[in-house]
Amino acid sequence: MNERILSEDNQVVRRFFALDTQTYKDGALPARTKEMLGLVSSLVLRYDDCVTYHVVRCREEGVTDEEMLEVFAVGLVVGGSIVIPHLRRGVDFLDRIEGEGIHATKPEHSHT
Amino acid sequence: MNERILSEDNQVVRRFFALDTQTYKDGALPARTKEMLGLVSSLVLRYDDCVTYHVVRCREEGVTDEEMLEVFAVGLVVGGSIVIPHLRRGVDFLDRIEGEGIHATKPEHSHT
Amino acid sequence: MNERILSEDNQVVRRFFALDTQTYKDGALPARTKEMLGLVSSLVLRYDDCVTYHVVRCREEGVTDEEMLEVFAVGLVVGGSIVIPHLRRGVDFLDRIEGEGIHATKPEHSHT
Amino acid sequence: MNERILSEDNQVVRRFFALDTQTYKDGALPARTKEMLGLVSSLVLRYDDCVTYHVVRCREEGVTDEEMLEVFAVGLVVGGSIVIPHLRRGVDFLDRIEGEGIHATKPEHSHT
Amino acid sequence: MNERILSEDNQVVRRFFALDTQTYKDGALPARTKEMLGLVSSLVLRYDDCVTYHVVRCREEGVTDEEMLEVFAVGLVVGGSIVIPHLRRGVDFLDRIEGEGIHATKPEHSHT
Amino acid sequence: MNERILSEDNQVVRRFFALDTQTYKDGALPARTKEMLGLVSSLVLRYDDCVTYHVVRCREEGVTDEEMLEVFAVGLVVGGSIVIPHLRRGVDFLDRIEGEGIHATKPEHSHT
Numbered sequence: 248m249n250e251r252i253l254s255e256d257n258q259v260v261r262r263f264f265a266l267d268t269q270t271y272k273d274g275a276l277p278a279r280t281k282e283m284l285g286l287v288s289s290l291v292l293r294y295d296d297c298v299t300y301h302v303v304r305c306r307e308e309g310v311t312d313e314e315m316l317e318v319f320a321v322g323l324v325v326g327g328s329i330v331i332p333h334l335r336r337g338v339d340f341l342d343r344i345e346g347e348g349i350h351a352t353k354p355e356h357s358h359t
Numbered sequence: 360m361n362e363r364i365l366s367e368d369n370q371v372v373r374r375f376f377a378l379d380t381q382t383y384k385d386g387a388l389p390a391r392t393k394e395m396l397g398l399v400s401s402l403v404l405r406y407d408d409c410v411t412y413h414v415v416r417c418r419e420e421g422v423t424d425e426e427m428l429e430v431f432a433v434g435l436v437v438g439g440s441i442v443i444p445h446l447r448r449g450v451d452f453l454d455r456i457e458g459e460g461i462h463a464t465k466p467e468h469s470h471t
Numbered sequence: 472m473n474e475r476i477l478s479e480d481n482q483v484v485r486r487f488f489a490l491d492t493q494t495y496k497d498g499a500l501p502a503r504t505k506e507m508l509g510l511v512s513s514l515v516l517r518y519d520d521c522v523t524y525h526v527v528r529c530r531e532e533g534v535t536d537e538e539m540l541e542v543f544a545v546g547l548v549v550g551g552s553i554v555i556p557h558l559r560r561g562v563d564f565l566d567r568i569e570g571e572g573i574h575a576t577k578p579e580h581s582h583t
Numbered sequence: 584m585n586e587r588i589l590s591e592d593n594q595v596v597r598r599f600f601a602l603d604t605q606t607y608k609d610g611a612l613p614a615r616t617k618e619m620l621g622l623v624s625s626l627v628l629r630y631d632d633c634v635t636y637h638v639v640r641c642r643e644e645g646v647t648d649e650e651m652l653e654v655f656a657v658g659l660v661v662g663g664s665i666v667i668p669h670l671r672r673g674v675d676f677l678d679r680i681e682g683e684g685i686h687a688t689k690p691e692h693s694h695t
Numbered sequence: 696m697n698e699r700i701l702s703e704d705n706q707v708v709r710r711f712f713a714l715d716t717q718t719y720k721d722g723a724l725p726a727r728t729k730e731m732l733g734l735v736s737s738l739v740l741r742y743d744d745c746v747t748y749h750v751v752r753c754r755e756e757g758v759t760d761e762e763m764l765e766v767f768a769v770g771l772v773v774g775g776s777i778v779i780p781h782l783r784r785g786v787d788f789l790d791r792i793e794g795e796g797i798h799a800t801k802p803e804h805s806h807t
Numbered sequence: 808m809n810e811r812i813l814s815e816d817n818q819v820v821r822r823f824f825a826l827d828t829q830t831y832k833d834g835a836l837p838a839r840t841k842e843m844l845g846l847v848s849s850l851v852l853r854y855d856d857c858v859t860y861h862v863v864r865c866r867e868e869g870v871t872d873e874e875m876l877e878v879f880a881v882g883l884v885v886g887g888s889i890v891i892p893h894l895r896r897g898v899d900f901l902d903r904i905e906g907e908g909i910h911a912t913k914p915e916h917s918h919t
Binding site: 266267270271274275276280281283284285287288289291292311313314316317318320321322324325326 | 378379382383386387388392393395396397399400401403404423425426428429430432433434436437438
């Protein structure tokens, strides 16, 4: 579906997508830290699509179970009990990718 | 005012405050990383009080200007243009603490 | 299910629903513009149910693909990358109604 | 300023304001309970203007300090640490109205 | 899945869950009132998982249809039309538990 | 302060600001409509800084009082009573710019 969005001649949307990809590249902070920042942001804004995306990316960057759970803990305390179902689905998803070896499918600009 | 809140006999509130303090201690992730997680969460939830608190704490943990700005960049792209005024006040505040040597006043449980 | 809600004797809820319908009628601004306002509001508040409703209504009011995408672009820049999955589902839904000739089912007061 | 808003010929806005007033009247639930519902909603949506309004109204309806703090506790746990500054200002405001005998100024439709 | 979360050695998460359970116990306010506070908070924060949980709990505490609808009305007026789909699913769910005698499955710390 | 932000070498932030400016230019939709879209988005996301900015911009684009109030009405119904204080400050601000002839100060990339 990205193709449909990108084939439309809307430069603002296309540029935003490019910017989104650029944001998580290594810089002063490594991609690993940035992905954890993306994960906690998705948690407090309570968006499962982005939580699972960043869980996979964090795992690819070598974030351990213990570290991941601490990211979740920050999100939980900042965002409150309303975050719990997202945290659960995040942990559940983490379990599944362990078993199944899922990788972040990252077509150009694909995440949130 | 914390005293007033804590002197009231509400255990839930008191425990939440203790938990909040515990969240940012060194663990699998160092306090430094956790403060950056707290900062980006405050940015996307758009709360100046917490942004300034975490800016000071990040600085105390040795987060550089370049790193801080990258945390802001993640918050901006995830949270959108609605985040800009908070980003501005965050950068402005950063400038002021440079000149004035402000430290995070951290009475027990004081932040968000 | 609206019947159930409306058959309950809660005047506040019934009046709110009537008000909601009235809001999008032609006035100083045409319904066409108001539906675009409803669409961008639903996008930044990230609610798919309302996004699809307003996409259909916008289409019925003659909003073109190019215009629709510009509404999406405003929502994306104001609301941030967290809006992307909603934008995708909105565009996807737009594609489907093109093919299938879907119309906004508008039982009295039915939308958001 | 309400006069300015109401003198404008916008029926939707005027009706919304009337509805807002009607919402908190005694019904199946007493006004007292409804004001506590309004208070916790304002807390989790983090809006000081509405928090102080509902704190005053709750006090007028005879809600005690202990009860008020339990409403705050629910808001804190549901909404997370991001709610803390609002809770503080709410408790601070509560202290002030104790000393000063503030009453909810309730010009027709005046609150949130 | 709770077991997985709790078996992980993250004290912050475990304590938050315990606190969440404690919040809704009888205190200065009865559990019945607190569950209504939890319900309206879930509505304005627009989270179906928590809405259904609290609907069941409210029913268990003897909240009547008329009272429940007034809680919904407060949530609708405070939170706006964006709340409508959640209100609908809440009412729909209420209908189903009437027929089926659903009870809140409350494994330790299970809700939001 | 923009200078400080832009002088920092963070390309993501700079590009986001440029994109933000580009978003509201005439396109398939005229700037006038886009500014109304920006206004309603700021209202439902409840951000005064952006509300006042877009009120000024709408006025510059020739949006009338009646039209402006209808934009406010959509924001109020979608976003709920929590929007009222912002609507008030928006109307108040509108009154002031009438008398004082305020123009949107638009340093490059300055708004939200």
